[in-house]
Structure formats: structure tokens, C-alpha cells
Amino acid sequence: xxxxxxxxxxxxxxxxxxxxxxxxxxxxxxxxxxxxxxxxxxxxxxxxxxxxxxxxxxxxxxxxxxxxxxxxxxxxxxxxxxxxxxxxxxxxxxxxxxxxxxxxxxxxxxxxxxxxxxxxxxxxxxxxxxxxxxxxxxxxxxxxxxxxxxxxxxxxxxxxxxxxxxxxxxxxxxxxxxxxxxxxxxxxxxxxxxxxxxxxxxxxxxxxxxxx
Numbered sequence: 117x118x119x120x121x122x123x124x125x126x127x128x129x130x131x132x133x134x135x136x137x138x139x140x141x142x143x144x145x146x147x148x149x150x151x152x153x154x155x156x157x158x159x160x161x162x163x164x165x166x167x168x169x170x171x172x173x174x175x176x177x178x179x180x181x182x183x184x185x186x187x188x189x190x191x192x193x194x195x196x197x198x199x200x201x202x203x204x205x206x207x208x209x210x211x212x213x214x215x216x217x218x219x220x221x222x223x224x225x226x227x228x229x230x231x232x233x234x235x236x237x238x239x240x241x242x243x244x245x246x247x248x249x250x251x252x253x254x255x256x257x258x259x260x261x262x263x264x265x266x267x268x269x270x271x272x273x274x275x276x277x278x279x280x281x282x283x284x285x286x287x288x289x290x291x292x293x294x295x296x297x298x299x300x301x302x303x304x305x306x307x308x309x310x311x312x313x314x315x316x317x318x319x320x321x322x323x324x325x326x327x328x
Contacts, residue, residue: 120191123148123162124171129227130184131172132287132324137188139320140283141197185215188280200280207274214266214273214281217259222288225255230298231291253297264305271314286315290325 122138122145124131138145150171152158158169165173166182173180174187176194181187192200202208229252233244263285268275272282289312292298303309315321 118177119144119146120174120176121146121148122187123150123165123173123175125149125151125153128171129223129287129291130170132290133184133284134172134174134187134191135324136283136286136320137191137200137280139323140200140278141191141195143191143195143197184284185219185280188283192280198278200278200283202274202277202279210266210268211274211279211281214263215284217262217266218284218288221255221262222259222285225252225259226288226292226298228252230256230295234295234297235291249297253301256292256298257301260301260305260308264308267307267311272311282311282315286321287325289315290321 120138120143122131122134124134126132126135126147126149135147150158150162150173152169152171158166158171162173163169165175165180168182170182172184172187173182174190175181176190179190181190189201202211229248233246233249233252237244263273267273270276272278273285274281289302293302293312302312
């Protein structure tokens with residue numbers, strides 16, 4: 117059986133989520149870079165894999181997938197290695213809820229409104245939109261407070277077991293923490309700050325979120 121292929125740019129939060137999942141399952145795979153922000157957009161051939169022109173896309177043994185949550189769940193269930201979803205139905209529902217909270221209420225303010233405006237734009241000599249930063253921080257605080265309430269006692273979001281919830285959050289926190297205000301806000305939530313230190317110590321995180 118051929119190794120799976122993951123298509124997308126290495127800087128993407130959602131490509132990183134998929135790569136973390138593959139790394140934690142110890143799956144060998146081919147990473148095909150696709151930059152959707154390139155001049156003219158993604159190449160025409162890529163739209164056969166992802167008709168909306170977003171990243172990542174994935175293929176394995178004749179199966180093509182897009183949407184990160186679907187890719188991550190498939191990788192967890194199709195390959196050997198440590199389970200990344202809890203067996204308990206209630207914990208699994210909480211995991212899905214955390215993923216949805218991050219997608220719906222975390223990604224845009226934490227990454228685009230805070231990291232891009234405070235860090236990425238100034239690094240390119242562009243002025244930050246302070247109104248976006250302020251709005252992003254306000255929304256990020258609500259998201260982090262919600263995550264702190266949802267987090268179970270223990271090392272990871274659902275307790276003792278590392279799950280897809282942790283892998284979904286890690287790349288978003290990685291960008292958010294690059295902004296001084298983001299790092300300071302994470303530190304305000306003790307359970308999240310401890311979790312964040314633990315995530316950064318994992319070899320998968322170093323390989324995926326710090327190597328590029």
C-alpha cells in the first residue's frame with residue numbers, strides 16, 4: 117500500500133494539524149507543497165483535490181479527502197499507533213466540541229487578527245491594524261476562557277490521553293503565542309499555560325511547528 121500524500125503549504129495551521137496527527141501516529145507520508153496564496157492562486161490541478169482551493173488535501177490508496185477534521189479522523193482510525201480519539205462517547209463529544217470551538221471562534225482571531233497583524237505584517241514592514249488586534253484579543257480571550265473550562269484535569273485537554281483536540285489547538289497556539297499579547301494571555305490561564313508548555317516539549321510539535 118502506497119504511503120499517503122498530504123497536499124498543502126507547511127506554514128498553514130490546518131496542514132500542521134494534519135502533519136501532527138500523522139507524526140503522532142508515526143505514519144510515513146509524502147508532503148506535497150501547495151501555496152494557495154501564490155500569485156494566481158493554487159494550481160489548476162489542485163482543484164481536483166480540493167474544489168474550494170483551500171489546504172490541506174489528502175490521498176491514500178485511492179481515497180481523496182479534504183477538510184482537516186476528516187483527514188485527522190481517518191489517519192487516526194486507518195493506521196496503527198496510539199489512539200487519538202477517546203473510546204468514551206462523552207469524551208469524544210467533548211473532543212469534537214473543542215475542535216469546533218477552535219475552528220469557529222479561535223482560528224480567525226488568534227491567527228489572523230492577532231498573529232498576522234501584530235507579528236507577520238510588521239516583519240514585512242507593514243503597519244498593524246490595531247482595531248483588528250484589539251478585536252482579536254477580545255475574541256481570543258473568550259475562546260481561551262471556554263477552552264480552560266472544557267479542559268479536564270490532567271496533562272491534555274481530555275485528561276490523560278493526547279487526542280485530536282490537542283493537535284488541533286497546538287498550531288493555533290503556536291502562532292498566537294508569537295504575539296506578546298497572545299503569550300501573556302495564555303499565561304493568564306494556568307491550566308492552558310501548563311498544557312502549552314507540555315505540547316511544546318513533544319517531538320512532533322518541534323518537527324512540525326518549529327522546523328519551518
